[in-house]
Amino acid sequence: MSCRYVSSRIDPYIDGELPADEIAAIRSHVARCSNCASELARHRSVKKLVAALPASPPPGDLEARLVSTVLSSSTATKQASVSNLKFGFVAAAAVIAGFAVYNTFLKRDEAPRSEITAGAQLHPDRFYDGASNPLSPGVPVSFDRPR
Amino acid sequence: MSFADTASSAGQGQDRAKLFETLIRTTHAQAFQLAYRLTGSRTDAEDLVQEAFLRAYRFFHRYDETLPFTSWLYRIMVNAHIDHVRRSGRLKTSSLDEPHPETGGGWDLPDESASPERLLLEGAMEAEIQDGLANMTPDFRIAVLLADLEGMSYEEVAQIMRTSIGTVRSRIHRGRKQLRRHLLAKCPEKYEKLCEVL
Structure with a gap:
């Protein structure tokens, strides 16, 4: 077993994450190799220092604040959902009403316009004077009559 | 305490809100400890713990009850912490030569x-x-x-x-x-x- 291999296995060795035969092999190597023994000690010390960090108790009122805030968040979500539902109904009603108005009043005005357009396409060689503008009756046509 | 123990001690047939309240009460101190070491600030740790519990409660229906609740909560907290670090760039660090950022006094x-x-x-x-x-x-x-x-x-x-x-x-x-x-x-x-x- 090489020092390089031991170095790559030092942390799982410290953490007890290696199979028994590998643990025994590393232990045997470290007993004979001072460099690997030093590296093992350095990594182990860091682990112990982090594990020995003192407990930091939470603020006394954190538990009550968490219970209050977290459990009320569900109520807030439900209220938001109901509000969204109401808004959805209003929006849908507005769209339907708008569509009805469009069909009843506006679409009727469009019919003659499409007929005129169709007529214009049927007579591409027709030229118009100011009294017979097919798109805007009463408005003079601006292009010149060809020679 | 495992989730099954908590559910059992909190009473059979209770609603999810009551069960989650019991989980908050039994795990918040441990969660705060990890959050404090992750963030290095008590104020940030409080925010992180609250964010983790809020997310956990929102997705409580997805929790696999065969796994320890703290493992699931920590996964959520770790994700929230990484989100925070990515947004803010890096963690705040304090110089030992300056006053303590939270107490205003010495270290x-x-x-x-x-x-x-x-x-x-x-x-x-x-x-x-x-x-x-x-x-x-x-x-x-x-x-x-x-x-x-x-x-x-x-x-x-x-x-x-x-x-x-x-x-x-x-x-x-x-x-x-x-x-x-x-x-x-x-x-x-x-x-x-x-x-x-x-």
């Missing part, structure tokens, strides 16, 4: 002339270790804290971090090296003194 540092055993018992080098944690790569910090502070196995850390055991092993190895380099650079004498008794 309560142990007497360096005391014996190594006493230094260890008093939580010596806490500020330096916390500073070292804050300067670590976030994924390394999370892996080291879950393994060393929470005492989790590599498999549990891998589940929480949603990665392979090989990646966890690498993160822990590199994380400990980063932390050791930091301690050797900032307080070599104190670190060496403590190593003698560890």
